[in-house]
Amino acid sequence: MEKDIHHTLYPTIKVEKVNFVIMLKKLVIGAVFPLGILILWESLSRIGVFESYQLPAPTAVALKGIDLFQSGMLVPHIMATILRVFMGFLLGTSVAVFISILVGFWPLLEKLIDPTIQALRQIPSLAWVPLFILWMGIGESSKITMIAVGVFFPVYLNLLSGIVSVDRKWLEVGQIFGLSKRYQITKIILPAILPAFFTGIRTGLGLGFMFVVASELMGASEGLGYLLILGQNTLQPDTILVSIILFAVIGKFTDGTLKSLETKLLHWQDTLERGQSK
Incomplete structure (x- = not known):
C-alpha cells in the first residue's frame, strides 16, 4: 500500500x-x-553624469525609502493608495460586468448604451477631477469614483468583446444535446469569455493605479500620489523616486496575482506560452 x-x-x-x-x-x-x-544608473551617478538634485543614485533612493519606513510615514501612504485602488477596482469592475452582460445579450441595449459609453471613454482622466470635486467634495468618495471610472472602460470593452465573440455554433451544439441554460452558461459561455475578462481586469487594474495618482491630487493628505507631490514641492527627487518605484512594485505584484489566478482558471487553454513551458 x-x-x-x-x-x-x-x-x-x-x-x-x-x-x-x-x-x-x-x-x-x-x-x-x-x-x-x-x-x-548607480555607476553613472557615482561618476557625476547625473546630478543628485535631479536624479539621485539608487542607493540614495533606497536609503530614503528606509528612512521614510522607519519614521512611520511610508506604510500609511502605501495602505491608503492600495485601499483606494482596491475599492475603485471593485466598484468599476462590478459596474462594468453588469452593463457589459446587459449590452452583450440584448442587442437593443447595445444600440442605446454603447455609443454613449464609447464617447465617455474618450474623456481624459483629469477632466473628471473638477466635476467629481464639485459633486462629492475632496473626500474618499470622489477619489474612489475617479479610480472606478478608469477601471470601468477596459473591463467593459474586453468583456463585451468576449461575449459578442462567443461562437454561436457551440450554443447550438449545446441545444442539440439538450443542455440546460445553466449548463450552457457555466460550461460554454463562461469559459469562452474568461480570457477576455482577465485581459480587461488586468488592464483595468493598471489604469486604476494611474487614476489613483490623479485622484490623490484632489486634496489628499495620504497616499503615494500625495507623496509624489510632496517630493515635488519640497524638491526631494529621492522621495519622488521612492513613490514611483513603489507604484511599480505594488502594480507588478497585483498584476502577477491576477496572472496566476488566470493561469489556474484557464489551465485548459493550449496557448503558445504554455506550449513553450512544457
Missing part, C-alpha cells in the same frame, strides 16, 4: 518541482534587465 501511495504522490511532486524550476527561471531572467539598469 505504501508503494501505491508513493507512486500516486510522485507525479504530483515531480510536477510541482518542474513548476518551481520554471517559475525560478522566469524570475531570474526577468530580473536581469532591471538589475542592469540599476547598476548602470
Whole structure:
C-alpha cells in the first residue's frame, strides 16, 4: 500500500518541482534587465553624469525609502493608495460586468448604451477631477469614483468583446444535446469569455493605479500620489523616486496575482506560452 501511495504522490511532486524550476527561471531572467539598469544608473551617478538634485543614485533612493519606513510615514501612504485602488477596482469592475452582460445579450441595449459609453471613454482622466470635486467634495468618495471610472472602460470593452465573440455554433451544439441554460452558461459561455475578462481586469487594474495618482491630487493628505507631490514641492527627487518605484512594485505584484489566478482558471487553454513551458 505504501508503494501505491508513493507512486500516486510522485507525479504530483515531480510536477510541482518542474513548476518551481520554471517559475525560478522566469524570475531570474526577468530580473536581469532591471538589475542592469540599476547598476548602470548607480555607476553613472557615482561618476557625476547625473546630478543628485535631479536624479539621485539608487542607493540614495533606497536609503530614503528606509528612512521614510522607519519614521512611520511610508506604510500609511502605501495602505491608503492600495485601499483606494482596491475599492475603485471593485466598484468599476462590478459596474462594468453588469452593463457589459446587459449590452452583450440584448442587442437593443447595445444600440442605446454603447455609443454613449464609447464617447465617455474618450474623456481624459483629469477632466473628471473638477466635476467629481464639485459633486462629492475632496473626500474618499470622489477619489474612489475617479479610480472606478478608469477601471470601468477596459473591463467593459474586453468583456463585451468576449461575449459578442462567443461562437454561436457551440450554443447550438449545446441545444442539440439538450443542455440546460445553466449548463450552457457555466460550461460554454463562461469559459469562452474568461480570457477576455482577465485581459480587461488586468488592464483595468493598471489604469486604476494611474487614476489613483490623479485622484490623490484632489486634496489628499495620504497616499503615494500625495507623496509624489510632496517630493515635488519640497524638491526631494529621492522621495519622488521612492513613490514611483513603489507604484511599480505594488502594480507588478497585483498584476502577477491576477496572472496566476488566470493561469489556474484557464489551465485548459493550449496557448503558445504554455506550449513553450512544457
